Amino acid sequence: MTKRYDALIIGGGHNGLVCAFYLARSGLKVRILERRGVVGGAAVTEEFHPGFRNSVASYTVSLLQPKVIADMKLAEHGYRVIERPISNFLPQENGRYLKLGGGLERTQAEFRRFSPHDADILPAYYDALEGVAEVLRDLALKSPPNAGDGWRGLIDAALQGRRVAGLPIEAQRDVLDLFTKSARTLLDGWFESEAVKAAFGFDAVVGNYASPDTPGSAYVLLHHVFGEVNGKKGAWGHSVGGMGQITRIMAEVCRGLGVEISLESPVEQVLVDGGKVAGIRLESGEEIAAPRVIANVGPKLLYGKMVAASDLSPDFARRMKGFKAGSGTFRMNVALSELPRFTCLPEPGEHHRSGIIIAPTLDYMDRAFLDAKTHGWSRKPIVEMLIPSTIDDSLAPPGQHVASLFCQQFAPELPGGRDWDDEEDKAADTIIDTVEAQAPGFRASILGRQILSPKGLERKFGLVGGDIMHGNLTLDQMWSARPVLGHGSYRGPIRGLYMCGAGTHPGGGVTGAPGHNCAHEVIADGTRMKRFRI
Structure with a gap:
């Protein structure tokens, strides 16, 4: 091994780029190793037919954290999102249609064509959903309390739990409903029109191989509404130039801070020496030294192919084998x-x-x-x-x-x-x-x-x-248990190994939150000020 870095990041997707930005801004020497010949991971724009370009995998914007947008100064580099005039349009089987969005009064008018009751109750539903979404927004840029961290974990859990405990009892019931119920059970409790229930229920099956009758699917619905576009909460929009424009700008910002981005550099294995990370080995055979390796790939890929089984405990290996994706x-x-x-x-x-x-x-x-x-x-x-x-x-x-x-x-x-x-x-x-x-x-x-x-x-x-989420968004794979209990704070089971992808809290979507939060933990581990915030 000849070159040495403070941190190596596996994967040049948006979370890897966000993590690299914060680490480089704090003074670390960072290198990103991307398997493909283009940066961006699943957020890329490609020509797929002569003269026609589009986002290839991720395709729409809402969940990207405003703090990340501001800190990276994306707008100053050309980031621009155009909001949808209405959220969704649903053709119906009987030749009718329903439009969702464009403002409360307009949506109520649409709903009234299907059910006066649903139109009248819509403001209360929005208030309930927004109340819980605010909790998610508050937690999105916080590392989950880590089981096994003793008093520190208990204190973190108490501090984060205080946000929910301080809610009125009605809102606490909403939290319980949205985290445990099926989308159908939740929506049946509010609405009577099948078209209206479908308009909201669609979000419960996005990236979720499940029925809207599956317990827990209501949370997936919630996961898709805690974002914002141009300051408007819950809105969705289009990134001009496609999703690849976002990651292109992120890469430009990272390079400006000295981050080295190596394309066509697939990682074969995380190297471990004496129970600590020593670096990585590329498929080409080249070895690169670093005391920290940060994985922006899913847990199934990381622990199934890139970490030797001998470097994992039998219990951890078994649980990762059972991780649902x-x-x-x-x-x-x-x-x-x-x-x-x-x-x-x-x-x-x-x-x-x-x-x-x-x-x-x-x-x-x-x-x-x-x-x-x-x-x-x-x-x-x-x-x-x-x-x-x-x-x-x-x-x-x-x-x-x-x-x-x-x-x-x-x-x-x-x-x-x-x-x-x-x-x-x-x-x-x-x-x-x-x-x-x-x-x-x-x-x-x-x-x-x-x-x-x-x-x-x-x-x-x-x-x-x-799996566009890097792992199912089920109750057993969320918050402190994402990807597994005891490693929910972005730290892997090997000293110096971290995770910054969607397989960590708060999950999938182009959010930048896992990258941001992981960078915080890496920086905190390198300082005496464990509460340092980036």
Whole structure:
């Protein structure tokens, strides 16, 4: 080993870049080692058809932490997000449609077409959801209390728990509901219209290979609403230039602080000497020394392939083997000659600039999951379509468009020993058929397509099981137990090994929170001021 660094980061995704920024700003010598030939991890923009570019995996913005945006001065380097005029547009099976968002009064007017009761109770629902979302926002940039840390862990738990304990009893009940109930049980307690329940229930199956009837799915719904865009809480938007523009800017900021970013540098193994991290070995055989290695890859990949079994305790190895990953996600991009014309609302409009959700009821979502468990993918899958070229003309030729198709209920592993490489085109055709049923002529408008099955997502981005969250967001894999109890504070089971990816608190999405929090712990471990904040 010849070169030496203070910290090596495995993976150049957004959390790795955020972590590198804070470490370099504190004076550490940092090097990022990225397997692919482009920085950004799953937040990248690529040309997938001549003249057509789009975000490849992650595709929309809300959860990126305002503190990270401000600290990295992203806006000064060209970061720009355009908010959706309405949140979502849901075609219904009876030829009707529902629009969600655009302000409370407007959403109430939409709901009133389906249920006066649902329109009237909507403000109370929003207040309940926002009350719990505020707790999540408060905890997102705090390291969870770590089990096994003695008094320090108890103090941290008390301090963070005080936020919940101080809530009115009604809000505490909301917390319990959202962390334990199924999305259907939660929504049945508020609303009566199936269309309205679907509008909110969709968030419960995003990146979640489960039914809306699955206990705990209500939390996944909550996880998707604690973000903000341009200061507006709960809003979603499009990053001009695609998601790759965000990570391109982050890399530029990091390099400006002296961070070294090595592309096409896949890590083979974390090197351990005397129970402490010694560095890493690349697949090329090159070894690089550092007293700290920070993994921006999922726990399944890190402990299943990059850390020798002999360096892990049998109990830890067993628990990591049982760590649940696999989000049931199938990702497509399509190049279009024209905008889709939906039977229920055919002319161009604001609905083309929103999230277009093909999942009209919770029953539809439940059947999609059960179908996928039996057949490998749903014959009527859940589809979210975004058409970012309606507001970003850098993505497609004039008069033409790109669409992101984010699809749910595709088994991470196909039953019967089938291989996704042999089946992905059939699954993609099923997705196109599903859109075609709502927008006749959609298939004929497709000029080219990019397909990523769960296996394709794993191969391209290292997302084990195609899991966009790096691990299921279930109660046993959250907060102090993410990825496993005793290692919830971003520290691995080997001295000098840290984790900064979505497999740690607060979970998936382009948040930057794990990278921020991990950097805090690395810096704190190197100082006597353990409460130092970055």
